[in-house]
Amino acid sequence: MSTPTKSSPYMRFASAVADFGDPFYSEERQRDVWNEASAFGFQLLLWGGLVLSAGMLWLGGPEALPYAAALLIVTGFASALTLGYARRLGVDAAARKFRSRSPSRLIVLALVLAVLLGGLARSVALSNSLANGAATSALGGFAIGVVVALVPLLLMRRAQKRASRATVHTAHDDDRDGA
Template sequence: MSAFVRAARFVGDLDDDFYADELQRDTWNEASAVGFQSLLWIGLASAAILPYAAGVTGAWIAIGIIVALIVVAYVVIGYARARGIDMYTVQELRRPRLAIALALYLLGAGGALVRLLAQGSDASAWTWIGLAFGAAVGATAGVVGVKWHQRRRRNAELAAEKAELQGFEETD
Protein backbone atom coordinates (compact mmCIF):
# COMPACT_ATOMS: atom_id res chain seq x y z
CA MET A 1 0.00 0.00 0.00
CA SER A 2 1.44 3.35 -1.05
CA ALA A 3 1.98 6.28 1.30
CA PHE A 4 -0.77 8.16 -0.56
CA VAL A 5 -3.32 5.37 0.03
CA ARG A 6 -2.28 5.05 3.69
CA ALA A 7 -2.67 8.80 4.15
CA ALA A 8 -6.04 8.82 2.38
CA ARG A 9 -7.27 5.90 4.51
CA PHE A 10 -6.20 7.83 7.63
CA VAL A 11 -7.91 11.05 6.51
CA GLY A 12 -11.08 9.15 5.59
CA ASP A 13 -10.91 7.05 8.78
CA LEU A 14 -11.51 4.02 6.54
CA ASP A 15 -10.20 1.47 9.04
CA ASP A 16 -12.94 2.28 11.57
CA ASP A 17 -15.23 -0.59 12.64
CA PHE A 18 -18.13 1.38 11.15
CA TYR A 19 -17.04 0.19 7.69
CA ALA A 20 -17.29 -3.50 8.64
CA ASP A 21 -21.05 -3.45 7.98
CA GLU A 22 -21.62 -3.55 4.19
CA LEU A 23 -24.90 -1.58 4.22
CA GLN A 24 -23.47 1.13 6.47
CA ARG A 25 -20.38 1.40 4.26
CA ASP A 26 -22.38 1.60 1.02
CA THR A 27 -24.81 4.15 2.46
CA TRP A 28 -21.99 6.25 3.91
CA ASN A 29 -20.09 6.12 0.61
CA GLU A 30 -23.18 7.33 -1.26
CA ALA A 31 -23.75 10.07 1.31
CA SER A 32 -20.10 11.09 0.99
CA ALA A 33 -20.45 11.27 -2.79
CA VAL A 34 -23.51 13.51 -2.42
CA GLY A 35 -21.61 15.67 0.05
CA PHE A 36 -18.56 15.91 -2.22
CA GLN A 37 -20.71 16.85 -5.23
CA SER A 38 -22.60 19.43 -3.14
CA LEU A 39 -19.33 20.94 -1.98
CA LEU A 40 -18.08 21.00 -5.58
CA TRP A 41 -21.20 22.74 -6.93
CA ILE A 42 -21.40 25.25 -4.08
CA GLY A 43 -17.70 26.02 -4.47
CA LEU A 44 -17.95 26.43 -8.25
CA ALA A 45 -21.00 28.67 -7.97
CA SER A 46 -19.31 30.77 -5.28
CA ALA A 47 -16.10 31.06 -7.28
CA ALA A 48 -18.11 32.08 -10.35
CA ILE A 49 -19.94 34.84 -8.46
CA LEU A 50 -17.21 36.26 -6.21
CA PRO A 51 -15.01 38.06 -8.78
CA TYR A 52 -18.05 39.95 -10.06
CA ALA A 53 -19.76 40.61 -6.73
CA ALA A 54 -16.79 41.28 -4.45
CA GLY A 55 -14.17 42.81 -6.71
CA VAL A 56 -10.46 42.13 -6.29
CA THR A 57 -10.91 40.53 -2.86
CA GLY A 58 -13.56 38.21 -4.30
CA ALA A 59 -11.22 37.33 -7.17
CA TRP A 60 -8.52 36.18 -4.77
CA ILE A 61 -11.03 34.19 -2.73
CA ALA A 62 -12.38 32.60 -5.94
CA ILE A 63 -8.87 31.52 -6.89
CA GLY A 64 -8.44 29.94 -3.44
CA ILE A 65 -11.75 28.09 -3.75
CA ILE A 66 -10.92 26.83 -7.24
CA VAL A 67 -7.46 25.61 -6.18
CA ALA A 68 -8.97 23.82 -3.15
CA LEU A 69 -11.64 22.15 -5.31
CA ILE A 70 -9.08 21.01 -7.86
CA VAL A 71 -6.85 19.54 -5.14
CA VAL A 72 -9.78 17.67 -3.55
CA ALA A 73 -10.99 16.40 -6.93
CA TYR A 74 -7.53 15.08 -7.79
CA VAL A 75 -7.25 13.40 -4.37
CA VAL A 76 -10.56 11.61 -5.07
CA ILE A 77 -9.47 10.62 -8.58
CA GLY A 78 -6.01 9.60 -7.37
CA TYR A 79 -7.36 7.44 -4.56
CA ALA A 80 -9.79 5.69 -6.90
CA ARG A 81 -7.00 5.10 -9.43
CA ALA A 82 -4.69 3.77 -6.70
CA ARG A 83 -7.45 1.29 -5.80
CA GLY A 84 -7.80 0.15 -9.43
CA ILE A 85 -10.67 2.35 -10.67
CA ASP A 86 -9.99 4.82 -13.49
CA MET A 87 -13.00 7.12 -13.78
CA TYR A 88 -11.93 8.19 -17.25
CA THR A 89 -12.49 4.65 -18.57
CA VAL A 90 -15.59 3.64 -16.58
CA GLN A 91 -17.66 6.82 -16.75
CA GLU A 92 -19.15 8.88 -19.57
CA LEU A 93 -17.53 12.28 -19.16
CA ARG A 94 -19.49 14.10 -21.88
CA ARG A 95 -22.54 15.02 -19.88
CA PRO A 96 -24.43 18.31 -19.54
CA ARG A 97 -23.57 18.58 -15.83
CA LEU A 98 -19.87 18.59 -16.68
CA ALA A 99 -20.43 21.33 -19.24
CA ILE A 100 -22.19 23.39 -16.57
CA ALA A 101 -19.31 22.74 -14.14
CA LEU A 102 -16.85 23.81 -16.83
CA ALA A 103 -18.82 27.00 -17.43
CA LEU A 104 -18.80 27.82 -13.71
CA TYR A 105 -15.10 27.05 -13.50
CA LEU A 106 -14.39 29.32 -16.49
CA LEU A 107 -16.59 32.07 -15.06
CA GLY A 108 -14.75 31.89 -11.75
CA ALA A 109 -11.21 31.49 -13.02
CA GLY A 110 -11.73 33.82 -15.98
CA GLY A 111 -13.54 36.39 -13.86
CA ALA A 112 -10.81 36.33 -11.24
CA LEU A 113 -8.10 36.66 -13.87
CA VAL A 114 -9.91 39.48 -15.65
CA ARG A 115 -10.69 41.28 -12.39
CA LEU A 116 -7.06 41.13 -11.31
CA LEU A 117 -5.73 42.16 -14.73
CA ALA A 118 -8.26 45.00 -15.03
CA GLN A 119 -6.96 46.65 -11.85
CA GLY A 120 -4.43 48.78 -13.73
CA SER A 121 -6.30 48.98 -17.05
CA ASP A 122 -7.98 52.02 -18.57
CA ALA A 123 -10.95 49.91 -19.66
CA SER A 124 -13.92 49.58 -17.34
CA ALA A 125 -13.89 46.51 -15.12
CA TRP A 126 -17.38 45.71 -16.43
CA THR A 127 -15.97 45.53 -19.95
CA TRP A 128 -13.51 42.89 -18.82
CA ILE A 129 -16.17 41.09 -16.82
CA GLY A 130 -18.43 41.02 -19.88
CA LEU A 131 -15.56 39.65 -21.93
CA ALA A 132 -14.90 36.88 -19.41
CA PHE A 133 -18.59 36.00 -19.11
CA GLY A 134 -19.10 35.96 -22.87
CA ALA A 135 -15.99 33.85 -23.44
CA ALA A 136 -17.02 31.31 -20.79
CA VAL A 137 -20.58 31.01 -22.04
CA GLY A 138 -19.51 30.93 -25.68
CA ALA A 139 -16.82 28.31 -25.15
CA THR A 140 -19.16 26.12 -23.11
CA ALA A 141 -21.96 26.45 -25.65
CA GLY A 142 -19.53 25.57 -28.45
CA VAL A 143 -18.27 22.46 -26.66
CA VAL A 144 -21.79 21.34 -25.76
CA GLY A 145 -23.02 21.96 -29.31
CA VAL A 146 -20.19 19.95 -30.86
CA LYS A 147 -20.71 17.07 -28.40
CA TRP A 148 -24.47 16.99 -29.03
CA HIS A 149 -23.86 16.99 -32.79
CA GLN A 150 -21.39 14.12 -32.44
CA ARG A 151 -23.84 12.17 -30.27
CA ARG A 152 -26.70 12.70 -32.76
CA ARG A 153 -24.49 11.60 -35.63
CA ARG A 154 -23.32 8.51 -33.71
CA ASN A 155 -26.92 7.63 -32.79
CA ALA A 156 -27.98 8.05 -36.43
CA GLU A 157 -25.17 5.76 -37.55
CA LEU A 158 -26.13 3.15 -34.94
CA ALA A 159 -29.78 3.34 -36.01
CA ALA A 160 -28.76 2.90 -39.64
CA GLU A 161 -26.60 -0.11 -38.76
CA LYS A 162 -29.43 -1.61 -36.72
CA ALA A 163 -31.89 -1.13 -39.58
CA GLU A 164 -29.42 -2.70 -41.99
CA LEU A 165 -28.91 -5.70 -39.70
CA GLN A 166 -32.68 -6.15 -39.37
CA GLY A 167 -32.95 -6.09 -43.16
CA PHE A 168 -30.39 -8.90 -43.40
CA GLU A 169 -32.20 -10.95 -40.76
CA GLU A 170 -35.54 -10.61 -42.60
CA THR A 171 -34.05 -11.89 -45.86
CA ASP A 172 -32.62 -15.00 -44.20
Protein backbone atom coordinates in the same frame (compact mmCIF):
# COMPACT_ATOMS: atom_id res chain seq x y z
CA MET B 1 -12.64 -2.83 4.96
CA SER B 2 -10.55 -4.66 2.39
CA THR B 3 -8.63 -1.58 1.24
CA PRO B 4 -4.89 -2.25 1.00
CA THR B 5 -3.72 0.43 3.43
CA LYS B 6 -0.12 -0.64 3.90
CA SER B 7 0.97 -0.35 0.25
CA SER B 8 2.22 3.24 0.26
CA PRO B 9 2.44 6.35 2.42
CA TYR B 10 -0.41 7.87 0.36
CA MET B 11 -2.70 4.92 1.07
CA ARG B 12 -1.74 4.89 4.77
CA PHE B 13 -2.49 8.64 4.93
CA ALA B 14 -5.88 8.11 3.23
CA SER B 15 -6.70 5.28 5.62
CA ALA B 16 -5.81 7.41 8.65
CA VAL B 17 -7.84 10.40 7.43
CA ALA B 18 -10.91 8.32 6.50
CA ASP B 19 -10.54 5.97 9.49
CA PHE B 20 -11.23 2.89 7.36
CA GLY B 21 -10.50 0.61 10.31
CA ASP B 22 -13.63 1.82 12.10
CA PRO B 23 -16.21 -0.95 12.68
CA PHE B 24 -18.75 1.29 10.92
CA TYR B 25 -17.30 0.16 7.57
CA SER B 26 -17.83 -3.54 8.29
CA GLU B 27 -21.60 -3.41 7.71
CA GLU B 28 -22.40 -3.38 3.97
CA ARG B 29 -25.52 -1.19 3.98
CA GLN B 30 -23.88 1.46 6.15
CA ARG B 31 -20.88 1.43 3.83
CA ASP B 32 -23.08 1.77 0.72
CA VAL B 33 -25.08 4.64 2.21
CA TRP B 34 -21.88 6.35 3.33
CA ASN B 35 -20.40 5.95 -0.18
CA GLU B 36 -23.46 7.61 -1.70
CA ALA B 37 -23.42 10.37 0.90
CA SER B 38 -19.72 10.94 0.26
CA ALA B 39 -20.29 11.12 -3.50
CA PHE B 40 -23.06 13.67 -2.91
CA GLY B 41 -20.80 15.72 -0.64
CA PHE B 42 -17.94 15.54 -3.14
CA GLN B 43 -20.18 16.81 -5.94
CA LEU B 44 -21.36 19.65 -3.67
CA LEU B 45 -17.74 20.52 -2.97
CA LEU B 46 -16.89 20.63 -6.68
CA TRP B 47 -19.95 22.59 -7.82
CA GLY B 48 -19.91 24.81 -4.74
CA GLY B 49 -16.25 25.69 -5.23
CA LEU B 50 -16.88 26.75 -8.82
CA VAL B 51 -20.09 28.68 -8.09
CA LEU B 52 -18.72 30.38 -4.95
CA SER B 53 -15.51 31.38 -6.74
CA ALA B 54 -17.53 32.88 -9.59
CA GLY B 55 -19.74 34.72 -7.10
CA MET B 56 -16.72 36.05 -5.24
CA LEU B 57 -15.23 37.44 -8.44
CA TRP B 58 -18.45 39.08 -9.60
CA LEU B 59 -19.40 40.51 -6.21
CA GLY B 60 -15.98 41.18 -4.71
CA GLY B 61 -14.07 42.29 -7.80
CA PRO B 62 -10.28 42.38 -7.79
CA GLU B 63 -10.06 42.21 -3.99
CA ALA B 64 -11.72 38.77 -4.06
CA LEU B 65 -9.33 37.32 -6.63
CA PRO B 66 -6.88 35.72 -4.13
CA TYR B 67 -9.73 34.21 -2.12
CA ALA B 68 -11.47 32.82 -5.18
CA ALA B 69 -8.16 31.37 -6.35
CA ALA B 70 -7.58 29.79 -2.92
CA LEU B 71 -11.04 28.21 -3.00
CA LEU B 72 -10.41 26.82 -6.49
CA ILE B 73 -7.03 25.44 -5.39
CA VAL B 74 -8.54 23.71 -2.34
CA THR B 75 -11.36 22.30 -4.48
CA GLY B 76 -8.91 21.11 -7.13
CA PHE B 77 -6.61 19.58 -4.52
CA ALA B 78 -9.47 17.63 -2.90
CA SER B 79 -10.54 16.44 -6.33
CA ALA B 80 -7.03 15.36 -7.29
CA LEU B 81 -6.58 13.42 -4.04
CA THR B 82 -9.95 11.70 -4.49
CA LEU B 83 -9.17 10.69 -8.08
CA GLY B 84 -5.67 9.60 -7.08
CA TYR B 85 -7.01 7.38 -4.31
CA ALA B 86 -9.47 5.70 -6.68
CA ARG B 87 -6.74 5.22 -9.29
CA ARG B 88 -4.46 3.56 -6.73
CA LEU B 89 -7.22 1.05 -6.09
CA GLY B 90 -7.61 0.33 -9.81
CA VAL B 91 -10.59 2.59 -10.60
CA ASP B 92 -9.92 5.26 -13.20
CA ALA B 93 -12.76 7.72 -12.60
CA ALA B 94 -11.61 9.78 -15.57
CA ALA B 95 -12.16 6.85 -17.93
CA ARG B 96 -14.77 7.33 -20.62
CA LYS B 97 -17.16 4.78 -19.09
CA PHE B 98 -17.43 6.83 -15.88
CA ARG B 99 -18.02 10.21 -17.51
CA SER B 100 -21.41 11.84 -17.37
CA ARG B 101 -23.47 11.26 -20.47
CA SER B 102 -25.96 13.93 -19.46
CA PRO B 103 -25.84 16.87 -21.88
CA SER B 104 -27.66 19.05 -19.34
CA ARG B 105 -24.84 18.56 -16.78
CA LEU B 106 -22.26 19.53 -19.38
CA ILE B 107 -24.28 22.61 -20.36
CA VAL B 108 -24.58 23.70 -16.73
CA LEU B 109 -20.84 23.12 -16.23
CA ALA B 110 -20.05 25.17 -19.34
CA LEU B 111 -22.28 28.01 -18.08
CA VAL B 112 -20.72 27.98 -14.61
CA LEU B 113 -17.21 28.01 -16.14
CA ALA B 114 -18.21 30.87 -18.48
CA VAL B 115 -19.52 32.89 -15.52
CA LEU B 116 -16.32 32.10 -13.59
CA LEU B 117 -14.07 33.14 -16.48
CA GLY B 118 -16.21 36.25 -17.05
CA GLY B 119 -15.80 37.18 -13.39
CA LEU B 120 -12.07 36.61 -13.68
CA ALA B 121 -11.83 38.80 -16.80
CA ARG B 122 -13.94 41.49 -15.09
CA SER B 123 -11.78 41.38 -11.97
CA VAL B 124 -8.59 41.61 -14.01
CA ALA B 125 -10.00 44.51 -16.06
CA LEU B 126 -11.03 46.37 -12.90
CA SER B 127 -7.68 45.61 -11.37
CA ASN B 128 -6.01 46.96 -14.51
CA SER B 129 -7.84 50.25 -14.16
CA LEU B 130 -6.86 50.46 -10.49
CA ALA B 131 -3.23 49.39 -10.74
CA ASN B 132 -1.51 48.10 -13.84
CA GLY B 133 0.95 45.99 -11.86
CA ALA B 134 -1.78 44.14 -9.97
CA ALA B 135 -3.56 43.18 -13.20
CA THR B 136 -0.37 41.88 -14.71
CA SER B 137 0.27 39.87 -11.57
CA ALA B 138 -3.28 38.45 -11.54
CA LEU B 139 -3.15 37.59 -15.22
CA GLY B 140 0.26 35.98 -14.79
CA GLY B 141 -1.02 33.98 -11.83
CA PHE B 142 -4.02 32.87 -13.85
CA ALA B 143 -1.78 31.76 -16.73
CA ILE B 144 0.42 29.78 -14.35
CA GLY B 145 -2.69 28.24 -12.77
CA VAL B 146 -4.00 27.16 -16.17
CA VAL B 147 -0.68 25.52 -17.00
CA VAL B 148 -0.52 23.81 -13.59
CA ALA B 149 -4.06 22.50 -14.06
CA LEU B 150 -3.71 21.44 -17.69
CA VAL B 151 -0.35 19.66 -17.50
CA PRO B 152 -1.58 16.87 -15.15
CA LEU B 153 -4.75 16.50 -17.22
CA LEU B 154 -2.77 16.17 -20.43
CA LEU B 155 -0.37 13.69 -18.82
CA MET B 156 -3.33 11.66 -17.53
CA ARG B 157 -4.92 11.65 -21.00
CA ARG B 158 -1.61 10.54 -22.55
CA ALA B 159 -1.30 7.69 -20.03
CA GLN B 160 -4.87 6.62 -20.74
CA LYS B 161 -4.21 6.53 -24.49
CA ARG B 162 -1.05 4.47 -23.95
CA ALA B 163 -2.90 2.03 -21.70
CA SER B 164 -5.71 1.78 -24.23
CA ARG B 165 -3.25 1.11 -27.06
CA ALA B 166 -1.46 -1.50 -24.94
CA THR B 167 -4.78 -3.23 -24.24
CA VAL B 168 -5.69 -3.20 -27.94
CA HIS B 169 -2.27 -4.53 -28.93
CA THR B 170 -2.44 -7.26 -26.29
CA ALA B 171 -5.90 -8.30 -27.46
CA HIS B 172 -4.73 -8.24 -31.08
CA ASP B 173 -1.68 -10.36 -30.23
CA ASP B 174 -3.90 -12.83 -28.35
CA ASP B 175 -6.14 -13.11 -31.39
CA ARG B 176 -3.11 -13.92 -33.57
CA ASP B 177 -1.84 -16.52 -31.12
CA GLY B 178 -5.24 -18.19 -30.97
CA ALA B 179 -5.61 -18.38 -34.77
